[in-house]
Structures are given as structure tokens and as C-alpha cells.
Amino acid sequence: MRLGRIGAPGAETPVVIDQDGATFALAALTADIDGAFLASGGIDRVREALAERALPLIDPAGQRTGAPLARPGKVVCVGLNYRDHAEETGAPVPERPVVFMKDPSTVVGPYDEVLIPRGSVKTDWEVELAVVIGREARYLESPAEAPGHIAGYAISNDVSEREFQLEYSAQWDLGKSCETFNPLGPWLVTPDEVRSPQALGLRLTVNGETRQRGHTKNMIFGVAYLVWYLSQYMVLRPGDVINTGTPAGVALGLPGTPYLRAGDIVELSIDGLGSQRQTLSNA
Structure with a gap:
């Protein structure tokens, strides 16, 4: 599983890319991919949502790719x-x-x-x-x-x-x-x-x-x-x-x-x- 963030600096949207290369929005699960998301079992929640096909498909074409992690602690x-x-x-x-x-x-x-x-x-x-x-x-x-x-x-x-x-x-x-x-x-x-x-x-x-x-x-x-x-x-x-x-x-x-x-x-x-x-x- 590949997690990422797309959009303008400071306004990125979290996404996940599945094994087939399709991109899905994660806004329903988390506001961002950061330490709090990781600490709270966020990756497992995304995996479950993908398996249940509960995430909306989006087209990332033309959008900036941000760093996949927001606000690293260090x-x-x-x-x-x-x-x-x-x-x-x-x-x-x-x-x-x-x-x-x-x-x-x-x-x-x-x-x-x-x-x-x-x-x-x-x-x-x-x-x-x-x-x-x-x-x-x-x-x-x-x-x-x-x-x-x-x-x-x-x-x-x-x-x-x-x-x-x-x-x-x-x-x-x-x-x-x-x-x-x-x-x-x-x-x-x-x-x-x-x-x-x-x-x-x-x-x-x-x-x-x-x-x-x-x-x-x-x-x-x-x-x-x-x-x-x-x-x-x-x-x-x-x-x-x-x-x-x-x-x-x-x-x-x-x-x-x-x-x-x-x-x-x-x-x-x-x-x-x-x-x-x-x-x-x-x-």
C-alpha cells in the first residue's frame, strides 16, 4: 500500500494508491497523514477501508504531489x-x-x-x-x-x-x-x-x-x-x-x-x- 498527499502546499489531501495504481481519497478517515494518524492505527484503517471498497476513487492528474508525511516530528x-x-x-x-x-x-x-x-x-x-x-x-x-x-x-x-x-x-x-x-x-x-x-x-x-x-x-x-x-x-x-x-x-x-x-x-x-x-x- 502506498500513502500520499496531493494538492497545494499546506492544503494537501491524503490519498492511498492500491496495487492496481488506482488512487482513493482518505478524507473520510483522516485529515492528514501525520504522527497522530500513524499512532492511532491509521494504516490498518486504510487497509480495511480498501478491502471493503469504502473509499472514493479520485483522479490525481494535474495535482501537485506533496511529501507523503505531514509535519514530521523530527x-x-x-x-x-x-x-x-x-x-x-x-x-x-x-x-x-x-x-x-x-x-x-x-x-x-x-x-x-x-x-x-x-x-x-x-x-x-x-x-x-x-x-x-x-x-x-x-x-x-x-x-x-x-x-x-x-x-x-x-x-x-x-x-x-x-x-x-x-x-x-x-x-x-x-x-x-x-x-x-x-x-x-x-x-x-x-x-x-x-x-x-x-x-x-x-x-x-x-x-x-x-x-x-x-x-x-x-x-x-x-x-x-x-x-x-x-x-x-x-x-x-x-x-x-x-x-x-x-x-x-x-x-x-x-x-x-x-x-x-x-x-x-x-x-x-x-x-x-x-x-x-x-x-x-x-x-
């Missing part, structure tokens, strides 16, 4: 989680997950414009598997418990300004939390439609040229481990997002490869989770 990011990415940036392979936070207001739709910050010379791309939490995770006993706390998966573009991130501060926040720096979606795909989060190919192109081609099997720390690990240090609540890291191929790790400029087009996809496309503009 966006937790994992850096250097692919060995090849750590190596290309000259960083040591981490012995423990590298964790940082990203402003939740950076989350925008998968086809929305991405703004290059004023003064930026090193705006970069990062295709990532995003995990959306569906049930509170607090001091989980083991990674085996983690799947029961996951609502679904989505594509995330962890856009980053490398000069802000690495040269302006000892922390990464400045380069990670600029406006529009986290396109998400197009869908929140429930776990029953994902064979394994460690069996997904990731791809990203800039102006049609391949920059990233990786696979989640090459994560240093897998999804279940990350959810368990993070639950030891913070409470993960329904509607929280975890960006699980990016494979090699970012501009930071490719000497001579230009960073993003206004007019560039970034396209990214993950197996079974759809695709994104963003045009870059100056803020």
Missing part, C-alpha cells in the same frame, strides 16, 4: 553509512552510527523546487532510504523489535551545502537545514510491499548523468539496527523520519564534478518506492 540522519561514501569523502569508516538532526521544516514534496541558499557554492545531492516511524520506539531490546515500529519507507534527498556543513561550524546543522533541503516521497510505502529494506537499489542523476548507483545491502548499519540504536538515545515517535545514509557519488567525493547550480535537474529513485525530480533555483 528528521534524524545517519552520516557515512555506506563504506564507499565514507571512503570517497576521506572519512574513516565509522564504528558507531554517525547521527545528526535535520530541521523537519526542510521536508518538501518530491517534485518541488529546491532552493540553492544565498552564498552557496557547494550545494550537493544525496539519495537516501527514509524510514518513517509508526509506533513509539523507546529502549528497544534488540534490532529484531525494530520492524514492528516502522510505518513504511520513502525516498529522501538529503540535500547538503558542504561549505556550510564542513567549513562554517563544528556541527553539520548549517549545511543540512536550509529551506527545501529534504524532498520526500512520492509515497510512504508500507513494509508489506517492501521485500526487505536491505534489498533496494538507489539511483541519482544530475542533468541526465548518473552520479549515484548504490544498494542498501551495502549499508554499514542496517535499518533494524539503526532504529534499535537510536531508541537507546532518543524516543522515536510516530511521524519521525530517519534518513539512513547515502552511497558514493556525491559531488563532495568526486573531484572536478560541479556542485548544483540554478537550472540543474536532479532525478532519483529507489526500487519499489518510486522516483523524484527536482529543479534547482536560487533562493
Whole structure:
């Protein structure tokens, strides 16, 4: 099952897309797809309504696709989680997950414009598997418990300004939390439609040229481990997002490869989770 939101920014309508690709409105079940919806068993209610054919069919043609999750509580990011990415940036392979936070207001739709910050010379791309939490995770006993706390998966573009991130501060926040720096979606795909989060190919192109081609099997720390690990240090609540890291191929790790400029087009996809496309503009 694929959950999504369509409509103008701030006025999105929640929808579900069934296995045949038909789109149904969820307004009768929920005002939005958010933490409260997930925490209250919303996904199960949608599944039941689909089975009973109780939802109205709609045509989404011509409508904007918003992020599939409204108002994430927090966006937790994992850096250097692919060995090849750590190596290309000259960083040591981490012995423990590298964790940082990203402003939740950076989350925008998968086809929305991405703004290059004023003064930026090193705006970069990062295709990532995003995990959306569906049930509170607090001091989980083991990674085996983690799947029961996951609502679904989505594509995330962890856009980053490398000069802000690495040269302006000892922390990464400045380069990670600029406006529009986290396109998400197009869908929140429930776990029953994902064979394994460690069996997904990731791809990203800039102006049609391949920059990233990786696979989640090459994560240093897998999804279940990350959810368990993070639950030891913070409470993960329904509607929280975890960006699980990016494979090699970012501009930071490719000497001579230009960073993003206004007019560039970034396209990214993950197996079974759809695709994104963003045009870059100056803020």
C-alpha cells in the first residue's frame, strides 16, 4: 500500500494508491497523514477501508504531489553509512552510527523546487532510504523489535551545502537545514510491499548523468539496527523520519564534478518506492 498527499502546499489531501495504481481519497478517515494518524492505527484503517471498497476513487492528474508525511516530528540522519561514501569523502569508516538532526521544516514534496541558499557554492545531492516511524520506539531490546515500529519507507534527498556543513561550524546543522533541503516521497510505502529494506537499489542523476548507483545491502548499519540504536538515545515517535545514509557519488567525493547550480535537474529513485525530480533555483 502506498500513502500520499496531493494538492497545494499546506492544503494537501491524503490519498492511498492500491496495487492496481488506482488512487482513493482518505478524507473520510483522516485529515492528514501525520504522527497522530500513524499512532492511532491509521494504516490498518486504510487497509480495511480498501478491502471493503469504502473509499472514493479520485483522479490525481494535474495535482501537485506533496511529501507523503505531514509535519514530521523530527528528521534524524545517519552520516557515512555506506563504506564507499565514507571512503570517497576521506572519512574513516565509522564504528558507531554517525547521527545528526535535520530541521523537519526542510521536508518538501518530491517534485518541488529546491532552493540553492544565498552564498552557496557547494550545494550537493544525496539519495537516501527514509524510514518513517509508526509506533513509539523507546529502549528497544534488540534490532529484531525494530520492524514492528516502522510505518513504511520513502525516498529522501538529503540535500547538503558542504561549505556550510564542513567549513562554517563544528556541527553539520548549517549545511543540512536550509529551506527545501529534504524532498520526500512520492509515497510512504508500507513494509508489506517492501521485500526487505536491505534489498533496494538507489539511483541519482544530475542533468541526465548518473552520479549515484548504490544498494542498501551495502549499508554499514542496517535499518533494524539503526532504529534499535537510536531508541537507546532518543524516543522515536510516530511521524519521525530517519534518513539512513547515502552511497558514493556525491559531488563532495568526486573531484572536478560541479556542485548544483540554478537550472540543474536532479532525478532519483529507489526500487519499489518510486522516483523524484527536482529543479534547482536560487533562493
